[in-house]
Amino acid sequence: MSEHNGHVLSVKLLTYILAVLLLLTFITVAATRVDFGYFKVVVALALATTKSLFVILFFMHLKYENRFIKFIVFMCFLILAIFIGMTFLDVAYR
Amino acid sequence: MSSHVHKDYHGAKLGMWLFLFTEVLLFGGLFVLYSVFLSKYPQEFHDAGKDLNVIIGTLNTVVLLVSSYFIALAISFIQRGDKQKAILFTWLTMAMALFFLVNKFFEWKAKFGHGIYPTSPHLAELPHGENIFFGLYYVMTGLHGIHVIIGMTVMGFMIHFLKKDAIRQDDFVKLENAGLYWHIVDLVWIFLFPLFYLVL
Numbered sequence: 001m002s003e004h005n006g007h008v009l010s011v012k013l014l015t016y017i018l019a020v021l022l023l024l025t026f027i028t029v030a031a032t033r034v035d036f037g038y039f040k041v042v043v044a045l046a047l048a049t050t051k052s053l054f055v056i057l058f059f060m061h062l063k064y065e066n067r068f069i070k071f072i073v074f075m076c077f078l079i080l081a082i083f084i085g086m087t088f089l090d091v092a093y094r
Numbered sequence: 095m096s097s098h099v100h101k102d103y104h105g106a107k108l109g110m111w112l113f114l115f116t117e118v119l120l121f122g123g124l125f126v127l128y129s130v131f132l133s134k135y136p137q138e139f140h141d142a143g144k145d146l147n148v149i150i151g152t153l154n155t156v157v158l159l160v161s162s163y164f165i166a167l168a169i170s171f172i173q174r175g176d177k178q179k180a181i182l183f184t185w186l187t188m189a190m191a192l193f194f195l196v197n198k199f200f201e202w203k204a205k206f207g208h209g210i211y212p213t214s215p216h217l218a219e220l221p222h223g224e225n226i227f228f229g230l231y232y233v234m235t236g237l238h239g240i241h242v243i244i245g246m247t248v249m250g251f252m253i254h255f256l257k258k259d260a261i262r263q264d265d266f267v268k269l270e271n272a273g274l275y276w277h278i279v280d281l282v283w284i285f286l287f288p289l290f291y292l293v294l
Contacts (some may be wrong), residue, residue, distance in 0.1 A: 008173040009166065018163040025155050029148065032292035041132075044288035051284050059166045060277045061270070066104075069111060076115045080122045087126050091133060 007064035017058045024051050103267050110271040114278050117241075121282050124234050128289060131226050138223025143294025145210070146231075150201050151291035154194050155283065161190030162280040165249075165273045172256070175263040181256045184269075187276065188249040191242050198239055231290055238286060241279045248272045 028047045032040055057063040062073060132139050168183035205228075209216030212232055217225050252272050255261040261269045 006173070009170050011167065011170065014163060014166050014170065018159060021159045022156060025152065025159065028288055028292065029152055032288065041293045044293045045285075048284050048288050052281055055162065055277055055281055055284070059162050059280075060274055065107075069108065072111065072115075076118055080118060083119075083122060084126055084129070087130065088133075091130050 007061065009058065009061070013058070017054055021051055021054055024054075101265065101267075106267045106271065107274075110274050114274060117278050117282075121234075121237070121285075124230070124237070125285065125289075128230050128234070131223070131230065135221075135223025135226065138221050139227050140294045142220075142224040142227035143290065145205075145208075146291050147201060147204075148291050150197055151287055154197050155287045157190050157194045157197070158280045158283050161187045161194070162277055164190065165276050169266065169269055169273050172261060172263060172266045172269055177256060177259075177262070180261075180269070181253055184249055184253050184256065188246050188253075191246045191249070195239065195242055195246075198235065198242075234286060235290070238279070238282055241282070245276050245279050248275060 024047055028044055031043050031047070034040075056073070062070060164183045164187040168180045168187065171177075171183065172180035205211065210228055211217070212229065217228060249272065252261065252269055255268055
């Protein structure tokens with residue numbers, strides 16, 4: 001029965017991940033207090049994407065899943081990116 | 095053979111991930127709507143976004159990140175057979191979810207007090223873009239809030255299952271899937287927070 005025990009994350013690793021996530025949150029807040037126009041959106045979203053990667057890879061165990069799950073998660077976000085990208089092309093060049 | 099209960103660990107997890115993809119698209123659609131209106135009404139979004147409280151927003155971000163950490167710990171403990179700690183950290187996850195909702199309640203209450211709520215006369219007088227901003231704010235944080243309430247209910251069931259040994263060291267996929275759901279709720283907030291509270 002223990003064949004599915006999978007990978008057990010240590011308390012230490014999880015605590016490090018939380019620390020990184022909190023640090024990134026404070027960096028996001030501090031960075032967006034400075035007014036540098038539209039670039040602010042890019043910085044905030046880049047930091048949010050970095051945070052998501054930590055949550056997905058470690059908290060959601062994706063790093064330790066099989067290739068199939070990794071592939072379909074990648075496809076899901078690729079489709080979302082196409083969805084957002086196409087909408088923006090439409091809005092920008094209408 | 096006769097007493098063997100068939101359990102498909104990988105199938106259960108795959109099913110959960112497929113459900114999460116529908117959640118990603120649900121919120122993804124709303125994020126597209128937000129982005130298109132932001133590019134259409136940058137000034138109005140800027141003016142309206144100033145009304146949101148960055149401190150409450152940051153506090154709620156920290157609360158959700160810590161709650162995600164707690165449920166990840168609960169899974170780690172049940173995998174090592176520490177039932178009591180797994181129950182404790184599932185309770186703590188629920189407590190953080192409640193804390194998030196209490197903050198949200200006071201935030202919305204203050205907005206309502208300023209006459210900013212869907213269909214309010216004050217909102218109708220504001221420029222069209224600001225009206226749209228608050229409409230999106232209530233729909234997106236509201237839908238997210240419903241997910242937090244569902245998450246709390248799910249955690250309640252998980253505590254029950256842990257106590258009844260329906261989740262145990264050799265069969266913990268229910269708790270893992272509950273954790274996956276909770277992390278998606280956290281992920282959505284990771285994007286909602288900068289878009290509504292910070293970038294404007």
